[in-house]
Amino acid sequence: MTDFVTETRPHSGETRGRRGRVGRQGDGRTAASDGQEATAILEDARASVDPALRAALDSLPGPMRRVALYHFGWEQADGTPAAGNAGKAIRPALVLAGATALGGPAARAAAVRAATAVELVHNFTLLHDDVMDRDTTRRHRPTAWTVFGDADAILAGDALQALALGLLAEDPHPASAAAAARLAACVVELCAGQQTDTALEKRGPAEVTLDEVLVMAEAKTGALLGCACALGALYAGAPEEDVEALDAFGRAAGLAFQLIDDVIGIWGDPRHTGKPAGADLAARKKSLPVVAALTSGTPAAAELAELYALPYDAGDLERTTLAVERAGGRAWAQEQAADHMARAMSELARAVPDPEEAGGLLSLAEFVTRRTT
Amino acid sequence: MTDFVTETRPHSGETRGRRGRVGRQGDGRTAASDGQEATAILEDARASVDPALRAALDSLPGPMRRVALYHFGWEQADGTPAAGNAGKAIRPALVLAGATALGGPAARAAAVRAATAVELVHNFTLLHDDVMDRDTTRRHRPTAWTVFGDADAILAGDALQALALGLLAEDPHPASAAAAARLAACVVELCAGQQTDTALEKRGPAEVTLDEVLVMAEAKTGALLGCACALGALYAGAPEEDVEALDAFGRAAGLAFQLIDDVIGIWGDPRHTGKPAGADLAARKKSLPVVAALTSGTPAAAELAELYALPYDAGDLERTTLAVERAGGRAWAQEQAADHMARAMSELARAVPDPEEAGGLLSLAEFVTRRTT
Numbered sequence: 001m002t003d004f005v006t007e008t009r010p011h012s013g014e015t016r017g018r019r020g021r022v023g024r025q026g027d028g029r030t031a032a033s034d035g036q037e038a039t040a041i042l043e044d045a046r047a048s049v050d051p052a053l054r055a056a057l058d059s060l061p062g063p064m065r066r067v068a069l070y071h072f073g074w075e076q077a078d079g080t081p082a083a084g085n086a087g088k089a090i091r092p093a094l095v096l097a098g099a100t101a102l103g104g105p106a107a108r109a110a111a112v113r114a115a116t117a118v119e120l121v122h123n124f125t126l127l128h129d130d131v132m133d134r135d136t137t138r139r140h141r142p143t144a145w146t147v148f149g150d151a152d153a154i155l156a157g158d159a160l161q162a163l164a165l166g167l168l169a170e171d172p173h174p175a176s177a178a179a180a181a182r183l184a185a186c187v188v189e190l191c192a193g194q195q196t197d198t199a200l201e202k203r204g205p206a207e208v209t210l211d212e213v214l215v216m217a218e219a220k221t222g223a224l225l226g227c228a229c230a231l232g233a234l235y236a237g238a239p240e241e242d243v244e245a246l247d248a249f250g251r252a253a254g255l256a257f258q259l260i261d262d263v264i265g266i267w268g269d270p271r272h273t274g275k276p277a278g279a280d281l282a283a284r285k286k287s288l289p290v291v292a293a294l295t296s297g298t299p300a301a302a303e304l305a306e307l308y309a310l311p312y313d314a315g316d317l318e319r320t321t322l323a324v325e326r327a328g329g330r331a332w333a334q335e336q337a338a339d340h341m342a343r344a345m346s347e348l349a350r351a352v353p354d355p356e357e358a359g360g361l362l363s364l365a366e367f368v369t370r371r372t373t
Numbered sequence: 374m375t376d377f378v379t380e381t382r383p384h385s386g387e388t389r390g391r392r393g394r395v396g397r398q399g400d401g402r403t404a405a406s407d408g409q410e411a412t413a414i415l416e417d418a419r420a421s422v423d424p425a426l427r428a429a430l431d432s433l434p435g436p437m438r439r440v441a442l443y444h445f446g447w448e449q450a451d452g453t454p455a456a457g458n459a460g461k462a463i464r465p466a467l468v469l470a471g472a473t474a475l476g477g478p479a480a481r482a483a484a485v486r487a488a489t490a491v492e493l494v495h496n497f498t499l500l501h502d503d504v505m506d507r508d509t510t511r512r513h514r515p516t517a518w519t520v521f522g523d524a525d526a527i528l529a530g531d532a533l534q535a536l537a538l539g540l541l542a543e544d545p546h547p548a549s550a551a552a553a554a555r556l557a558a559c560v561v562e563l564c565a566g567q568q569t570d571t572a573l574e575k576r577g578p579a580e581v582t583l584d585e586v587l588v589m590a591e592a593k594t595g596a597l598l599g600c601a602c603a604l605g606a607l608y609a610g611a612p613e614e615d616v617e618a619l620d621a622f623g624r625a626a627g628l629a630f631q632l633i634d635d636v637i638g639i640w641g642d643p644r645h646t647g648k649p650a651g652a653d654l655a656a657r658k659k660s661l662p663v664v665a666a667l668t669s670g671t672p673a674a675a676e677l678a679e680l681y682a683l684p685y686d687a688g689d690l691e692r693t694t695l696a697v698e699r700a701g702g703r704a705w706a707q708e709q710a711a712d713h714m715a716r717a718m719s720e721l722a723r724a725v726p727d728p729e730e731a732g733g734l735l736s737l738a739e740f741v742t743r744r745t746t
Contacts, residue, residue, distance in 0.1 A: 061565035132524040151505040165538040166557030184539030192434040
């Protein structure tokens with residue numbers, strides 16, 4: 001339930017979700033060769049999924065259709081058509097890349113409906129998270145609840161979940177039932193992650209353990225990426241161990257992304273992140289490096305805890321940033337991110353030993369974790 | 374998305390949902406013979422469904438499990454066990470009675486999972502409706518959002534929808550995919566009904582048409598009853614026309630219930646309804662008899678519109694009640710209820726010509742619309 005790298009790339013001072021931050025730069029450096037490949041994969045995924053996605057949204061009764069089309073960027077608030085910014089389709093791309101890796105083009109074609117279902121689930125969680133978190137901007141536009149009210153945003157989210165699981169129920173593909181069961185279980189995990197996130201935000205900095213934030217980050221960010229990859233494997237008719245390996249690949253890549261994203265949330269260059277320096281520290285976010293620092297048992301941890309107990313003061317930003325660094329938060333997060341990426345690669349190699357065949361999934365994993373480099 | 378006859382029977386002045394009202398009396402008159410049969414059917418349904426329901430809820434991660442168990446009345450707010458008041462299971466009973474009517478005991482046994490899924494969907498909508506409507510009491514207890522907060526109540530509802538559709542996805546029964554597709558489509562209709570309801574409440578009394586409130590009542594109350602019956606037919610392996618006939622039966626019975634319920638909301642005896650006299654008029658509800666009256670083009674309609682434009686004044690209650698009656702609202706609602714019940718009976722006879730086999734569905738329909746008599 002994070003808005004993730006592909007969802008938003010804020011240009012200037014817009015409000016953001018607690019865990020939602022950009023994971024790549026908006027400064028043109030994305031034109032690196034691997035980025036080009038990933039961009040092409042994402043564009044192909046968007047082109048494959050959009051007709052099914054539009055058809056699903058068009059099946060909604062009037063007022064909910066409006067909320068949904070607005071949320072996806074296909075309509076303005078007044079119902080007039082919009083250029084569209086439905087996100088970069090990383091999750092559908094993972095479904096299709098997973099299917100391609102294990103079953104070739106035929107599996108990819110068969111998996112379009114599953115890719116659409118995953119995208120619908122993702123957007124259902126975004127609609128609801130924005131209501132709960134009172135986030136006011138998403139994909140550079142006012143969030144749906146600010147435009148249509150809480151009730152309409154909640155109901156549109158509810159309907160998107162139903163559309164997603166309904167699409168799979170109507171899919172005659174032999175993998176559709178297993179895919180629906182897996183996606184439904186993933187929704188429960190996404191909800192649990194969001195539940196933990198909202199609960200942790202209310203607790204004092206000393207009351208949050210590293211294990212809790214890691215589990216939460218995996219549930220909010222890793223689970224749906226893993227599920228997307230697993231659905232691709234299911235639609236390729238892959239054996240259970242390959243399905244599980246692709247799930248583990250997606251989860252690990254998602255967690256690596258979150259770790260890197262959290263590092264950027266503290267040390268990122270405002271010219272690249274589009275956010276003020278230290279925005280996460282100013283918001284007293286219990287991000288992964290912060291909790292690692294707080295639980296490090298170092299003198300810097302004690303200093304950080306003291307600072308975090310006070311309301312934000314711009315004059316303390318440098319000291320706070322340094323305290324996280326000295327307490328080892330940055331180094332820990334970077335090591336963890338590297339570990340998780342290594343884990344992701346190893347899981348991928350297990351299911352798809354041929355690097356040629358694994359290419360799409362590799363490109364996407366590198367794309368979402370680009371800033372490791 | 375109504376809390377329906379079986380959900381709440383308030384004893385004294387508790388707050389209620391906009392459309393949620395008791396449809397039967399709490400004064401012992403339910404001991405009529407048909408009521409006894411229906412009560413036995415409902416108890417059997419509860420006994421059949423509860424183990425699967427508990428297992429589904431127990432599969433939820435900790436904090437969401439607590440919200441769900443609290444909502445179902447199986448736990449107190451502090452997590453200690455509660456006697457349990459999960460509602461009267463009218464919807465699961467309709468699934469099981471539909472399966473029995475068209476497929477006998479074997480079909481009934483096979484349909485327990487579908488009955489559980491319907492009950493989960495119903496409760497997901499209750500959790501969300503209570504948040505949106507700011508209702509503070511449900512089944513004689515504080516609503517989940519008042520105890521756990523909006524976010525936890527929304528997330529628990531999201532998870533219940535996922536559990537429901539996941540249960541069907543995991544069901545090896547040949548009807549499970551069709552059932553899941555039908556239930557997912559029903560969720561969209563339930564959401565649309567709730568959306569219309571919240572939207573109509575914001576509009577002036579002159580801006581609401583009778584067709585709108587009828588469509589809304591069918592979506593909020595009829596759709597899930599119809600879907601429950603249809604799922605029973607699907608699990609009995611019934612042909613498509615019988616599935617549709619049972620859906621139409623449930624929808625019509627649900628609409629008849631809502632009409633009767635709305636009549637009681639105005640003219641019901643407070644000793645039986647547990648609500649102050651004229652509570653619906655005091656709340657300026659645009660219930661079916663009120664909208665019928667407002668759109669009747671009679672002099673009484675103009676008087677009612679004037680009264681409804683003003684804040685409630687207890688001194689005007691008698692005049693308001695009389696205006697609805699004189700404008701024909703009561704007679705219209707009673708005729709409509711009778712028409713819908715006749716329609717329900719005719720649909721039922723079409724699918725299940727043998728009155729013996731239709732007995733369970735008949736008893737349940739009579740139970741929910743008891744006050745016609």
